Amino acid sequence: MLGVQLGELLAGAPAGVDEALDVVTGFDDALVHGFARLGEERAAALAALAGALAATPLGERAGEAAEKVAAGSVSDEHLAALAGGRAALFGAVHDALLGRLDAALGRSRAAWKPSAATAEVAGNLLGGCRVWLRELAIAGWRGVDHDLVSASDQTLDALLAVPELRGAAVLLDGLAAELRASCPVATMERLPVRRWADLWTRGLLLSQAGAWHGGAEPVSGRLLLLGADVHEHGTVVRVQVHAILEPAGGSPSRLVRTSLAAAKVDTIAGPAVWRLMSGYPVLLGALAGHLSVEITDMPLLRGGDLVWKEERARAGEAADPFATARVRLGEALAPAVPPLDRHPVRIAEPVLVEGYTADGGSFDLGGHTLDVDLDRLPACGPLTPELVAASSSCLGLMRWDGGRWLLQPLAVQATVKRKPVAAHNGDWALGPTDPKVVKAEARAGDVVAVLRERAGRLLRR
Amino acid sequence: MVDADRTAWERRSVVRVIPPVEPRKLAKVPFVELADGRLQGVVSSGSDIARVYVSSITAGTHAFACSTNNNRPCGAVHSSPCKHLHALADEAVLQYGLDRVARYLRVEVPEGASLMSCMSGPPERTPAAVVFSRFLRHLAYLEMPDSTEPLTELHWFPAMGTVR
Structure with a gap:
């Protein structure tokens, strides 16, 4: 940009x-x-x-x-x-x-093509969601107490067990946890008014007939990774990888996203979250090693989401995300946005920014100020506010919230102690590479293994 | 200005509502939570790997309880808290920070004092089943399958770094 x-x-x-x-x-x-x-x-x-x-x-x-x-x-x-x-x-x-x-x-963007494909979903579960959301609406956030939050427990447990309803499940689970932590809401000084109304609205739409991905087409070709965006709340972590797909057969390249999400608990945080995704060595290896990926017949949804299938991917040659962005980002076709997903929070457009002067939380680019979202540097990766401040190039996502545009860094090139360094959100996908972080991790022990052992011993099967 | 900040915060879709928890070892105390008006959690037995203790301290009254997951009272709880309760309190302070735990339990902790030394509630019997089932629910997340669906919903939940 x-x-x-x-x-x-x-x-x-x-x-x-x-x-x-x-x-x-x-x-x-x-x-x-x-x-x-x-x-x-x-x-x-x-x-x-x-x-x-x-x-x-x-x-x-x-x-x-x-x-x-x-x-x-x-x-x-x-x-x-x-x-x-x-x-x-x-x-x-x-x-x-x-x-x-x-x-x-x-940037050119594909037009949305409607599709008729909708799967059958468990109507009684969605009904349970609607009941809870209606009770919330009637009581209002100020009227939410422990009993009203706990009323969602059973519905949520059942919802989480249905793969097609995972979106609704992680959304409502996240909302319930925030409400629980805020109880009694009546005494709160300030309320996340816009946020909770957003979550309520999205939950209500999802609980009509489930998710709305539409149909998928199989695609093959070379995937050039741009960077990893990490999403997380107490009981889920998700890595969303932005990439450019060069389709086999030479049709124009396209911007795509692909996701890995794993359930977790709040005490699994920081670099340990990557261990929850160890079943995806090809994608994690490509993130950590800056490799391209060859894919064969992987489903691509109409909104530009590649539904990752590890067995249909194999590691390719080295590909530096900054080089990819410099050479290929300008010409890639952006995907259409599914109609019901159109909300500013979903805007996450990859951009490469260079030639700026970094000043704390913002970049001066040709006399214009671009605010950088320093809150969004995940603890599972090497990016820090200091690295961003010392950077000269930044690969990031353009975001919009609260009336302003923000740049969310995914990777930076910087000069530290007169040496050029590069840091990407996905660099620690196979484990941290910073000795200090490795040591801190060792001190805490393998939390994932400890909890899995407890689960194996105590959960009734 | 303060009002303007508050309005701006209230009109953002993405704000942090739950403070982050600090990493800690989980081997001894796998589960801690501030919920249902109590600091409560599960402490692994030092002698029997299949046994756990369910311990809790009630906010306000500071009444304490400790029993096994089979509801048998902990032999070491009499008029003063057992080592399981001490372990629970220590790990809660690591996970949430002393301020947050003290505020939740409504206890004044002078500079340099330990949390447990500032509470003197009576022992009480609370059923372990509720806390234990919350722990099992917590563990059940680890057995849930992964998902590669787009999950657009998660754009409302960015990973926000903790201070390193």
Whole structure:
């Protein structure tokens, strides 16, 4: 990304974004206090949400839902309409932002092709999710107590056991843990209002008919890795690898993502999380060793997600992610975004930034300031704020949250003690390479092995 | 300004809500949590690898309990806490930090004092089953299969580094 491109990106928010978010803020405030006690002002906020959608196919249903909920009838159907309305507003914001970013970067993006393929899912489990989400909406975040959080336990246990519903399970498990840690919510000083409303909305959409990946096509070719983005809460860790796929047969190269997620507990953190993914030596080896990967007939979903199959991958030649980004990133075709995934939080566009002056938490690039998200340097990798501050090149993801663009570093090239160094999030995928970190790990012992031993001995089979 | 900061925080999709836990050895005390109004957890027996003790300290009253997972009282708990309770408290302080544990239990800990020395609650009988089943639920996560689905939901949960 060049200074002039950054300048174009930062030149004012796209039209309508602030207005759309204001409407969302009103709705989110209603969720704080609960639909059982709306009052006039918050009932008006629900009506405003419906009003913003009046000209859309959702308008009529959202309008009816706002009216009925304000009158005290909080049904699944009405909540689904309101959640759909809130998601649609974020979809519009997402499109405006991503369109602006694509235009600034000169990135071309595939158009979405709808598909009819939807799998059957366990309806009773989703019903259980909807019941819990409805109780949350009625009580409001301020009304959440231990009993209301614990009411989700059984549903969550059952949900986690169904692979196709894993997305809903990790989402609701994460929300429940945050609510549990915040109990009683009524006494909290500040609430993550936007965040919890986002999670509630997403949960409600997922609990209608499960996930919405659509169909997949098998792809083969060479995968050039760009970097690893790590996601984590108490009971899950996920590595999402961004890469460029050079399809066999010479069609144009494409930007893709591929994911490994493993269940865990909160005491497994830092570099130990990689041990949970030891069943994927090809992908972890490619991350740690900066290798390309040859894939054969791996399913590629329409949203650009490669569903990783270890047995259909083998390690290729050395490929430096910075070289990949310099040479190939500009021409790669970006994937379409699945309609229901359109939310600014999903914007994670790989960019290469060079020729900047680093100043603490931001880069000055051609006179424009790009904020760097230093909170997002995972403990399982070698990146530190000091390395970022000493860097001269940064491979990262463009993100947007709280009204501003942020760069999330995935890798940096820096000069430390007059020597050039490079550090990538995935460098420790086969174990830490920094002697200090190795030592700290040894002190804590193999936590994964300890807990697996306890599980083997104590869990009833 | 403080209000503006708060509003900005409340309008972000990605903020940290749960403070990170510090890494610690798990061999002796595999499970610790601040939940249900108690500091509670599971302590492995030093002599029998198939036995564990369920120990807890109640917030506010500081009443303490320790029994085996089969609900047999720990022989060492009388009017004062046993070594399992001491181990539980020590590991909780490692995992959550002294401040967070003391705040949860509502106990004043003067500079340099140990957590256990500042509490003098009575012994009590609490059923071990609830805590033990929470521990089993905790362990069950380790047996869950991996997933290579896109899991878009996880964009709300970035890995945020702890201070190294």
